[in-house]
Amino acid sequence: MAAPETSTAAVPTLYTNNALRNAFGGVLAFFILLLIGVMAFSIRLFSVIKYESVIHEFDPYFNYRVTQFLAKNGIYEFWNWFDDRTWYPLGRVIGGTVYPGLTLTAGTIWWLLNSLNIPLSVETVCVFTAPIFSAFASWATYLLTKEVKGTGAGLTAAALLAMVPSYISRSVAGSYDNEAVAIFALIFTFYLYIKTLNTGSLFYATLNSIAYFYMVCSWGGYTFIINLIPMHVLLCIVTGRFSSRLYIAYAPLVVLGTLLAALVPVVGFNAVMTSEHFASFLVFIILHVVAFVYYIKGILTPKMFKVAVTLVVSVGLALCCAVIAVLIALVASSPTKGWSGRSLSLLDPTYASKYIPIIASVSEHQPPTWPSYFMDINVLAFLVPAGIIACFSPLSDASSFVVLYIATSVYFSGVMVRLMLVFAPAACITSGIALSQAFDVFTRSIKFQLPGISSNTEVDAAETSSAPAEAQNGAVKTEKSEETSKNRPSKKSKKKEKEEKPLTKAKAEKKRLLALPLDSSVISLLLLILLGAFYVVHCVWAAAEAYSAPSIVLTSRSHDGLHVFDDFREAYAWLRHNTDVDDKVASWWDYGYQTTAMANRTVIVDNNTWNNTHIATVGTAMSSPEKAAWEIFHSLDVKYVLVVFGGLVGYPSDDINKFLWMVRIGGGVFPHIKEPDYLRDGQYRIDSQATPTMLNCLMYKLSYYRFVETDGKGFDRVRQTEIGKKYFKLTHFEEVFTTHHWMVRIYKLKPPKNRIRGKTKKSKSKTSSTSSRAKRSGTGKKNPWH
């Protein structure tokens, strides 16, 4: 990985032909990388140590279930898998609608381990896939940054990436999601692109297509690659940097990459038909035109060339206009302009909230707040500008790519919190460059400024290890470094150029080249280390406290020790063991994946939000009064309804807090559900001021059924208020299970009433409580089949 020759670039050696020293640097770099990998892996184990080895959150449960299926039934069954446990009664074709990269990766690891007779369970493999791949991602970052700015920057960037909180949030042990492998694939694809660009080797170009294929397999975010690389190619052409290397880097990627991408069932013909891929083909054509022009220029005399240009331009323009007009007409004919909803909401951040409430309802699709930048990339935010400036001195093909990468990803991260994940590697790379350059300057100044020990070997040793040491410390930076490196670049580059020649001569000359005084560079160095320490502390805190909770088991610390809330699994285990295998469970879509994976029961909707109408049906049922809801659920063959209720223990992300989204999504399809009916003067409330529609809807009733009997008042600890309607009976549902802390409540639909009885019974003028009781017992007798 760290081949000996790599160390020459970043660590300016005093003795250029000292092979032994280069070898030492290589070995050191290798061990630093190894340690970075270990750190990247181990910082993500807080969740296992603090909680347990378990799959986290929602989507990972689906991936886990798919992996289980793959491990059990093999790859062919997997491609043909039609899942009838979800989206009842529609079902879902899993093999054709899932990005298979993560599943296949974990499945392969599991298969490999088992064929070596290492009996790890599928779950264990899934839990640890993300930490393993984050170690790979930090190594890929090293490679990429090394191609851009040398080994020192590479090591620093790798160390920064290994613990950047934004990436940790998606790759802690147990967070078994597509992003876990996709970020590695993303960085590695970029590395291979830069590598091809630097070497012009077809070998790397082919590897690049394969890496791109892996990325396509893994994550929908591959469209970022297939748009960013064309943009960079275009940038290179426009700035007059066209070369045969650029051609080799790009043309095979488009041809091979598109062919390979079309092999992935979920992408298929989208790889050539949707607007997301359009830019790559356009740039492909432009690249060929440019290459052709350069070729013609080479074989014609300048005079002939001018003639040819006028000829071609006049004919070519006409043709191009015609082609582009046809394309535009085609694209415009589709309602979304050929873009998928998610891509469109990236280009127009207000799109989703206007037209697709489902996408807007997901918290990770919201735009981030400023504190979340500080939380997720911490001091990197200040180092990024310095890094960008460092990229411009000197500007190469590779460094221009980094600049473009960071510029685009900053925009995307500003639109969606989730895409902070794409931004984090770019931030790490630029910050790594900035830090490494700053360290370079400071350590060199110190070294030249100390005349007494300049001949000592200690200085050499210290210098060799400077970049690595900082890398090992994790990260290093201050606002100061930002300033210093901002002020410095011109001087530094000059100095660097000068250094090359005179270094080997005399020490006396070196002293004259120094730009920084000794004390200021020492202080800056200390400040940089301090900044790095701050970053490390923040990252460890974020990994340990903020991002390691698995969200299916909650803990709270009170004066009498740690309290565990394991209600979700209690409910899922109950469903798994005490209901019929074919029973259908309705819940809001957030819990769909978990129910199918943990309870092994059929659900109506799940987190793969592909059918808006179906979700709206469930939303409508939840927002309707009991009888209407019963009818909707009964028509869907639902037997149990599951609601999440946090009012007893103060768990804020419960169904009552999500309820407005159910109303909105339901109302989007079924207009009789109107959001204002649930709001009192535009305010969402559940206390005595709440609207009657709100107090009679199914969600309210299922959440607060008999809640008042717990404390006598019905005080909701999430909403910090007493509930509006305290005593009521359920007529069409019966409580069959409530977990220990009331966080999950499961109700069963009562069987349909006997029709004849319903007609003859006219004495409904009793109070509702007695009549409901009578009805219940009546159905029990009359309906022996239930």
Added chain:
Amino acid sequence: MEAPIRAREILGFTLLFLLFFVCSSSPSHNLLISDAERRIDLTSHIVKVYLTLKVENADSTPTSEILLAFPPNHVDHLATVEALVTKGKRKKTTLARLDVKPTELPDAPNGTKYFTIYLANPLNSGESTTLEVLYLFTHSLEPFPAEIGQSESQLVYYRDSALILSPYHIKQQTTFIKTPSTKVESFTRVEPTNRAGTEMKYGPYEERPPYSFSPILIHFENNSPFPVVEELVREVEISHWGNLQVTEQYTLVHGGARHKGVFSRVDYQSRPSLNGASSLRYLLARLPPRVHSVYYRDEIGNISSSHLRTDSRKSELEIEPRYPLFGGWKATFVIGYGLPLQDFLFESSDDRRYLNFTFGCPLLDTVVDKLTVKVVLPEGSKDPSAVVPFPVEQHLETKYSYLDVVGRTVVVIEKKNLVPVHNSPFQVYYTFKPIFMLAEPLMLASAFFLFFVACVAYLHTDLSIRK
């Protein structure tokens, strides 16, 4: 309720007379029981019957075999039969265990099943001896009503005979039945019958001929939970590096009256004695001392509600299922723990090694319908044989674990219908050469060595075509 009982009585008496005629030709008529006392304990869901028999040899030839008779439907639920004989004169009596084996008799009336007690010393003509017999029934309490709501208490039927079924003439007999509470809905009267507190007394009955039978039915409250482990797989893995790893997979069910309708958490939490009185809240597992790395989980992760208490003689693990088990509710879970090997593995005199471990289920007061014990011997061990104090089914399997090449021999022992009485030690003998312990480390070392050699070789080879 009364009507079926009366019908049963009539049926019973017919049966009795029928039996009386049939058994006059019985071969073992040469013994008679001068006094019999039976105590039936119905307090838990395992029915315990203590039988004291005074047997007299009225025949001219000595005999050492005494038969016990059981109705065929009882035999299916019979978990164990033990017999003890009292030795020595008064005061200095000691008890000696006797062999008991199931026996088939060719002309058994109405499918009666027999167990034979083998006396250590033959009983001579005219002599008498006193036997203490203990037998346990599982699944013999039938919940009625079969489905109850959350706030109802659990009522069960117990069916037996007021007279002891025996191939011998019984001169005098009494039966005492103990119920868990004073709440008895109904019981069959076979005069003389008395009921006082939690105890019922049938008898004394005198001079009953062989195969006398008089069905009785007792309907009473039993609010204790009925923990039934439908299937238990215990895997005991021996590692000669010093650890014994035990993994136990449970499928637990509450075998009492099925829960019907609503489960209300608010009722359950606020009035626990009235609501869900028969629910199964927690279980106690008794594990060996010096247990370490105990875990308690199920297929979706760790279950946080458990407590481990250890002292020098035993370890107690108190586990709560994820949710309280009502009648008919199921739960599955896994308990695993490690034990120091030197406490359980010994070397026998013939240079073989043997594992001495407890058979049965560590959960207290639990019925196990099917138990599979898998003893995983270390790779390379030979000639395994298991010694179990009661009849079991056994066979061998092969298991591949961490980096195994030839696989580990697994001794699989299966038994059905277990009660806590079966928690007795069993042994697995095998031979093992310690050199096999080094096989896997050596294999790993050589693999890494080869890998590095390959790396060195690759780095020193120039494969380029152009020079």
